[in-house]
Amino acid sequence: MENNVVLTMRGISMTFPGVKALDNVDFTLRKGEIHALMGENGAGKSTLIKCLTGINDFEAGEIRVDGVEGTVKNHSTQDAQSVGISTVYQEVNLCPNLSVAENLYIGREPMTAFHTIDRKTMMKKADELVKRLDIKVDVTQNLENYSLAIQQMIAIARASDMDCKVLILDEPTSSLDDGEVEKLFKVMNQLKEEGVGIIFVTHFLEQVYAVCDRITVLRNGTLVGEYPIADLPRVKLVAAMMGKDFDDLASIKPEGFEAQKDTPMEIEARGLSHKGTIKPFDLDIRKGEVIGLTGLLGSGRSELARSIYGADRAQTGTLKVAGKEAKISQPLDAMNLGMGLLPDDRKAEGIIGDLSVRENIILAMQAKRGMFRQLSRAKQEEIADEYIRLLQIKTATRETPIKQLSGGNQQKAILARWLATDPDFLILDEPTRGIDIGTKTEIQKLIIQLSQQGKSIMFISSEIEEMLRTCNRMAVLRDGAKVGELEGELTQERVMAAIAGGADNEK
Amino acid sequence: MKSKKLTQNPLFLPLVCVLLVLAVNAVYDLSQGKAFYEFFITVINDQGLLTGRLVTILNRGSEVAILAIGMTLVVSASAGTDISVGSVMSLCASFCCMLVAGFGVSSVDDVAIPRLLLGLLGALVMGCICGAFNGTLVAYLNIQPMVATLILWSAARAIGLLLCNNLIVYVRTDAYGVFGGYIGFLPTPILIAAVCIAVVSLVLKKTAMGMYIQSVGINKKASRIAGLNSKRIIFMCYLLCGLCAGIAGIVASSRITSADSNNIGLNMELDAILAVALGGNSLGGGKFNLAGSIIGAYTIQAITTTMYNLGVSSAVAPVFKAVVVIVIVVIQAPPVKNWVRKHTAARPAAGKEAAHA
Numbered sequence: 031m032e033n034n035v036v037l038t039m040r041g042i043s044m045t046f047p048g049v050k051a052l053d054n055v056d057f058t059l060r061k062g063e064i065h066a067l068m069g070e071n072g073a074g075k076s077t078l079i080k081c082l083t084g085i086n087d088f089e090a091g092e093i094r095v096d097g098v099e100g101t102v103k104n105h106s107t108q109d110a111q112s113v114g115i116s117t118v119y120q121e122v123n124l125c126p127n128l129s130v131a132e133n134l135y136i137g138r139e140p141m142t143a144f145h146t147i148d149r150k151t152m153m154k155k156a157d158e159l160v161k162r163l164d165i166k167v168d169v170t171q172n173l174e175n176y177s178l179a180i181q182q183m184i185a186i187a188r189a190s191d192m193d194c195k196v197l198i199l200d201e202p203t204s205s206l207d208d209g210e211v212e213k214l215f216k217v218m219n220q221l222k223e224e225g226v227g228i229i230f231v232t233h234f235l236e237q238v239y240a241v242c243d244r245i246t247v248l249r250n251g252t253l254v255g256e257y258p259i260a261d262l263p264r265v266k267l268v269a270a271m272m273g274k275d276f277d278d279l280a281s282i283k284p285e286g287f288e289a290q291k292d293t294p295m296e297i298e299a300r301g302l303s304h305k306g307t308i309k310p311f312d313l314d315i316r317k318g319e320v321i322g323l324t325g326l327l328g329s330g331r332s333e334l335a336r337s338i339y340g341a342d343r344a345q346t347g348t349l350k351v352a353g354k355e356a357k358i359s360q361p362l363d364a365m366n367l368g369m370g371l372l373p374d375d376r377k378a379e380g381i382i383g384d385l386s387v388r389e390n391i392i393l394a395m396q397a398k399r400g401m402f403r404q405l406s407r408a409k410q411e412e413i414a415d416e417y418i419r420l421l422q423i424k425t426a427t428r429e430t431p432i433k434q435l436s437g438g439n440q441q442k443a444i445l446a447r448w449l450a451t452d453p454d455f456l457i458l459d460e461p462t463r464g465i466d467i468g469t470k471t472e473i474q475k476l477i478i479q480l481s482q483q484g485k486s487i488m489f490i491s492s493e494i495e496e497m498l499r500t501c502n503r504m505a506v507l508r509d510g511a512k513v514g515e516l517e518g519e520l521t522q523e524r525v526m527a528a529i530a531g532g533a534d535n536e537k
Numbered sequence: 538m539k540s541k542k543l544t545q546n547p548l549f550l551p552l553v554c555v556l557l558v559l560a561v562n563a564v565y566d567l568s569q570g571k572a573f574y575e576f577f578i579t580v581i582n583d584q585g586l587l588t589g590r591l592v593t594i595l596n597r598g599s600e601v602a603i604l605a606i607g608m609t610l611v612v613s614a615s616a617g618t619d620i621s622v623g624s625v626m627s628l629c630a631s632f633c634c635m636l637v638a639g640f641g642v643s644s645v646d647d648v649a650i651p652r653l654l655l656g657l658l659g660a661l662v663m664g665c666i667c668g669a670f671n672g673t674l675v676a677y678l679n680i681q682p683m684v685a686t687l688i689l690w691s692a693a694r695a696i697g698l699l700l701c702n703n704l705i706v707y708v709r710t711d712a713y714g715v716f717g718g719y720i721g722f723l724p725t726p727i728l729i730a731a732v733c734i735a736v737v738s739l740v741l742k743k744t745a746m747g748m749y750i751q752s753v754g755i756n757k758k759a760s761r762i763a764g765l766n767s768k769r770i771i772f773m774c775y776l777l778c779g780l781c782a783g784i785a786g787i788v789a790s791s792r793i794t795s796a797d798s799n800n801i802g803l804n805m806e807l808d809a810i811l812a813v814a815l816g817g818n819s820l821g822g823g824k825f826n827l828a829g830s831i832i833g834a835y836t837i838q839a840i841t842t843t844m845y846n847l848g849v850s851s852a853v854a855p856v857f858k859a860v861v862v863i864v865i866v867v868i869q870a871p872p873v874k875n876w877v878r879k880h881t882a883a884r885p886a887a888g889k890e891a892a893h894a
């Protein structure tokens with residue numbers, strides 16, 4: 031093995047029933063480099079990583095790790111850990127009902143002289159660790175009390191704290207905002223200095239150019255190539271991933287796509303609140319509007335949306351939907367008033383893992399019809415096929431259990447679930463999370479198309495760029511309260527200033 | 538290709554288990570100098586009743602089969618088991634006989650039909666009440682299913698005894714005995730079980746109930762966001778399970794035309810849970826397969842009957858039963874399944890490689 035190489039994978043092939051997920055893929059990781067692994071949804075990135083960490087059992091190929099004699103075949107994440115490979119998986123897989131500290135040290139707890147877990151030291155070390163990464167949590171609290179973004183940061187903290195030669199980050203930034211991403215990059219650069227090789231998977235191209243040294247591109251389970259970052263400018267990277275030229279930055283907003291002033295009201299919220307998550311707020315949304323919610327992590331964006339939808343029942347205030355007073359005590363009530371909510375935590379609140387793609391797509395539609403008016407099988411298949419085609423969901427068949435799809439494709443299926451209900455007011459909480467750039471643009475276009483049909487959309491994204499491309503108005507949140515709205519021409523500067531607490535347009 | 542499809546069918550292993558039991562029977566029969574198909578011989582005897590080993594198994598297995606229906610739904614929706622069904626059976630039987638005979642009366646020989654119907658209805662309602670009680674605890678108060686149903690597991694039988702004033706109440710009329718006896722030449726329990734299975738299958742097929750239950754069992758939070766009333770669905774499953782216990786209770790008590798509180802449904806919850814597991818259903822909830830559970834229920838009965846035929850004394854029978862169950866459960870365990878799959882999948886792949894070379 032060359033002396034600066036920590037990891038080589040050669041000729042890796044892997045087949046799932048009905049899908050060749052990896053076909054003869056090579057991958058090389060050098061000491062002290064950050065190596066981006068890129069490709070569209072379902073290209074095989076997560077699969078390659080799982081072959082390395084022993085979750086997938088690959089059929090052909092060999093893996094060598096610096097400092098280990100012969101080839102390496104891991105059978106579990108613990109195995110991988112023991113040869114110095116530390117991983118943050120795409121779907122957070124920590125234990126929600128354990129404390130933050132326990133999650134950070136599970137499997138490697140500090141011990142007392144009597145071979146019992148030394149809780150005091152564990153708490154202290156955990157506290158230091160989260161402070162170092164500047165994560166604002168109470169380490170004694172259960173993990174489930176924190177947002178997905180915080181959970182993602184905890185997973186990163188855990189992985190980066192372990193003694194490792196290779197650190198794998200599979201879409202770690204998918205629900206982080208810019209501030210958190212900066213913190214993560216600082217940690218990554220620090221580890222890089224120490225000689226750790228880092229594999230970084232993301233669909234955010236700017237992040238690739240901000241920290242990576244090298245890029246490996248996969249397409250449909252095959253290797254496209256490995257490139258030093260300087261040789262692969264953005265346009266070429268996109269072309270390599272998609273196999274065709276594509277301009278993902280082209281404007282998609284049609285002329286005159288501005289805040290609606292004369293259409294009737296869809297949502298009028300007055301003093302709505304949910305104890306502990308969102309303070310009383312007022313919000314009006316007209317038909318055909320795309321309103322963006324912006325703010326820092328934990329500012330209450332998702333919580334505001336959830337209180338309207340009844341996912342967290344609002345305790346105070348009143349809500350009018352399409353001019354009529356509405357009582358919403360559970361999501362079904364909101365759905366019957368024409369609402370839909372795509373939640374941000376796909377694994378915990380989105381997918382029904384063991385059910386098929388078809389059942390996942392028609393679930394909300396069926397729930398709206400009621401248990402006794404079952405959609406006919408033919409109708410179900412027709413709807414599922416329609417959305418599989420429309421959103422280009424990559425799946426072996428429509429009867430494949432959804433948990434076997436790649437992360438981005440699961441996300442598309444859940445989006446399809448809500449589109450199928452034909453809602454008048456659709457709340458999209460990080461709808462493009464984990465979705466590749468080609469499809470992302472398609473989804474943004476779809477949002478604009480829906481709004482032109484007179485539907486109202488509430489759009490939440492930690493990517494300001496994306497919101498600027500689709501929204502015609504924005505509400506700004508800070509510390510669990512709505513602090514203002516932005517209208518007229520939306521620019522990055524105005525939004526950033528508003529988020530940070532500038533006086534721009536604050537009411 | 539075809540054989541691969543077959544091994545992946547969820548009913549494959551339950552059916553293998555049935556075949557295993559049948560094989561044991563065939564070997565035994567041959568060794569006794571009888572025909573190997575002795576098991577299946579069904580005749581109408583002198584009294585004009587259908588008899589034969591298969592008929593006996595279907596007849597005797599009815600209660601467990603009925604219980605297995607409710608248990609399957611409960612396991613799927615709540616990832617827990619209802620351990621009270623055996624006791625609830627007994628309570629329902631007692632309540633039924635008490636209503637028919639009147640409180641404090643130990644035996645009646647002649648009963649008016651309306652009175653009888655009142656008793657039957659009472660038993661079913663009682664089953665539903667018990668189910669609703671369990672359902673409330675599990676769905677709305679978030680109590681662990683095992684703990685919640687433990688209450689009725691220990692109390693229901695005693696309540697039944699109280700209702701009967703500590704007596705074994707006999708209802709010695711043909712009209713009552715018919716539910717555990719024969720209609721024409723056909724054993725009634727077989728008919729009742731068949732109707733229950735048919736009705737539930739039809740409901741599962743014609744409504745979205747099956748998908749609702751599985752969805753809630755797999756991911757409660759996500760189901761709620763998608764508009765399902767997770768709590769109500771779990772509640773409903775427990776209610777149905779209670780109703781099934783009521784029906785099974787009537788059958789069991791009708792067989793002996795009495796309400797023997799201490800013995801009706803004794804340990805039957807275990808058979809029902811086992812039936813669900815033998816049917817290839819995960820006790821962790823989620824996806825379920827009703828047909829599997831039903832096959833599981835009759836398999837359990839077949840094992841019991843086979844052992845009696847083999848002359849295993851009833852004292853040691855449980856040991857043999859346990860051994861058989863262990864074998865059946867082990868061949869269905871995921872690691873064993875994976876091993877089998879790998880070894881059946883490896884052959885065609887190797888063949889392909891050889892063809893390439």
Ligand SMILES: Nc1ncnc2c1ncn2[C@@H]1O[C@H](COP(=O)(O)OP(=O)(O)OP(=O)(O)O)[C@@H](O)[C@H]1O
Nearest residue numbers: 046051071072073074075076077434435436437438
């Ligand atoms: N457990 C599984 N069973 C069957 N097929 C699977 C399984 N896991 C992944 N696949 C298939 O393998 C292919 C590659 O999936 P993978 O998760 O590696 O994609 P990815 O590049 O990580 O995509 P994304 O950007 O969406 O996360 C997909 O077509 C997927 O359907």
Ligand SMILES: [Mg+2]
Nearest residue numbers: 076120436437
């Ligand atoms: Mg992935």
